[in-house]
Amino acid sequence: MSYMTVQSAITVPPKSRHQRVDGRAMVAFSPRGVRDMMQVAPARLLFPDGREGDFPLAVTVTTSGGLTGGDRLALDVIVDPGAAATIVPQAAEKLYRALDEDEPTRIDTRITIGAGATCEWLAQEAILFDRSRMRRTLDANLAPDARMLAMETLVLGRGAMGESYTSGLIHDAWRIRRDGRLVWADTLHVEGDFANQGRAPFGFGDATAIATLVYAGADAGDYLDLARSLFEGPGAGATSFDGLLILRLTAADPQALRKDVMRAAGILRAAIFGLSPTMPTICYC
Numbered sequence: 001m002s003y004m005t006v007q008s009a010i011t012v013p014p015k016s017r018h019q020r021v022d023g024r025a026m027v028a029f030s031p032r033g034v035r036d037m038m039q040v041a042p043a044r045l046l047f048p049d050g051r052e053g054d055f056p057l058a059v060t061v062t063t064s065g066g067l068t069g070g071d072r073l074a075l076d077v078i079v080d081p082g083a084a085a086t087i088v089p090q091a092a093e094k095l096y097r098a099l100d101e102d103e104p105t106r107i108d109t110r111i112t113i114g115a116g117a118t119c120e121w122l123a124q125e126a127i128l129f130d131r132s133r134m135r136r137t138l139d140a141n142l143a144p145d146a147r148m149l150a151m152e153t154l155v156l157g158r159g160a161m162g163e164s165y166t167s168g169l170i171h172d173a174w175r176i177r178r179d180g181r182l183v184w185a186d187t188l189h190v191e192g193d194f195a196n197q198g199r200a201p202f203g204f205g206d207a208t209a210i211a212t213l214v215y216a217g218a219d220a221g222d223y224l225d226l227a228r229s230l231f232e233g234p235g236a237g238a239t240s241f242d243g244l245l246i247l248r249l250t251a252a253d254p255q256a257l258r259k260d261v262m263r264a265a266g267i268l269r270a271a272i273f274g275l276s277p278t279m280p281t282i283c284y285c
Contacts (some may be wrong), residue, residue, distance in 0.1 A: 020070035020102075027058050028078035029085040036056070036078075043073055046090070048282070053276060055120065059282055062093060069098025069133055072106040073177070076123070081114035081143070088282050092125040092155070094111075095132040104133035106170050107182060113146035118273060121150040122265060122283060124207075125258065129158055130223035140216070141177045147217035148176075149272065151265055154210045155254045156198070165197040165208070176216055176244070183242050200239035200281040207235070209257040215272060220245040226271060230264050 023043030028036040033056050039045050042064035050057040055198060067073065079085050095105055107126075113119045121138070128134060140148055154172065156165035173187040188210075190198055200203050215223065220243050227238035227247050236249045247264060251257035262279055270277040 001205065006226075007098060021064055021067070022072045023062065023064075024074045025060065026076040026078070027085075027087070028080065029056055029083045030080045031082045035080070043075065050086070050280060051276065054280065055086040055118065055273075057280060057282075058085065058087045059090050060087065061090045066094035066096055067105045067107070068096040069102025069105060072108075074106075074108045075131075077109070077111045077114045077119065079117040079119045079146075081110075083114070084118040086120040086122065086280060088120075088122045088280050089124050090282060091285070092127050094127050094129070095134050096129050097131040098133040098168070102133070104135045104171070107129045107134065107136040108132075109138045110185075111141070111148065111150075113140070113142045113148055115143040116145055117143065118147045120269065120273075121148065122194060123150075123152050124283065125153040125155045125254070127158065128154060128165055128168065128170065130157055130163055130165050131168050135169070135171040136248070137175070138174045139175045141180065142216055144179045145218065146178075147215075147272070149213070149215050149265070149269055151211065151213045153212075153257070156194075156204075156208045156210075159208060159254060164195075165198070167193055170194075174212070174214070176214070178216070178243065183216075184244055184246075186212075204250060206252045209251050209254035211247075211249045211261045213247040213249075213259055213261065213268070215245040215268060216243060217245075217272065218243050219272075223268065223271060227264070227268070230267060231260065236260075 021042050024040040025045050026038040026044040042062050044061040139234050155162045155176040170190045177183040221240045223245050224240040238247045266277040269275045
């Protein structure tokens with residue numbers, strides 16, 4: 001009798017010798033407020049009272065205190081037709097150094113916004129420790145007349161600790177669809193020797209913080225001049241096309257960038273949605 005060895009086409013990654021987390025949360029808003037939710041640790045949802053006139057507020061919390069290689073977080077946000085919502089993480093997300101045998105940290109955010117609905121996704125910083133490995137996605141699907149203001153920020157290394165980000169994996173992807181049609185795809189991918197790749201003139205130079213703000217709405221082009229008036233210098237720019245307003249900012253000082261991003265988001269939310277130019281209180285904690 002002869003035997004034949006069959007090699008599997010799927011390679012199963014080795015398991016980490018440490019416990020890893022798989023956190024998930026879902027929140028759905030109707031015109032009357034929160035209508036459904038689900039949470040699996042370490043992902044948690046809080047619903048503090050917002051200011052009068054603001055949208056209903058959900059605050060996301062990662063109770064593990066940070067993430068490392070092999071950890072996974074997923075958040076689903078659903079805003080029903082005619083509803084409005086603001087979602088804000090409680091604090092900056094810390095991504096620790098990954099072990100060599102670990103898979104990258106996964107952070108996936110999916111936002112679905114119905115007809116005539118509005119959503120704010122006001123993410124605080126993701127702080128990447130040196131040798132961290134991250135794959136992050138934001139996938140939004142909007143109805144034809146839905147509106148969304150979203151922001152994400154990356155901080156490269158712990159400058160206050162004298163640390164610089166020299167190597168690791170950064171895979172940061174946005175996908176925005178309107179009525180199922182892809183209208184914007186944007187991916188930042190840097191792997192390996194960031195000290196040379198990322199600091200090159202065609203990369204980030206001396207920047208240690210990067211922010212992206214996006215407004216998706218039929219009237220996005222109306223706010224391009226306002227967006228461009230918010231900043232001066234080579235570290236910021238804005239453009240508009242196909243119902244999108246996109247701002248990108250870089251800075252050598254993460255604290256300075258944070259102030260600029262908060263100011264810009266506040267001015268835009270006031271101009272576009274008629275909300276307070278002051279961000280939700282949790283953003284200042």
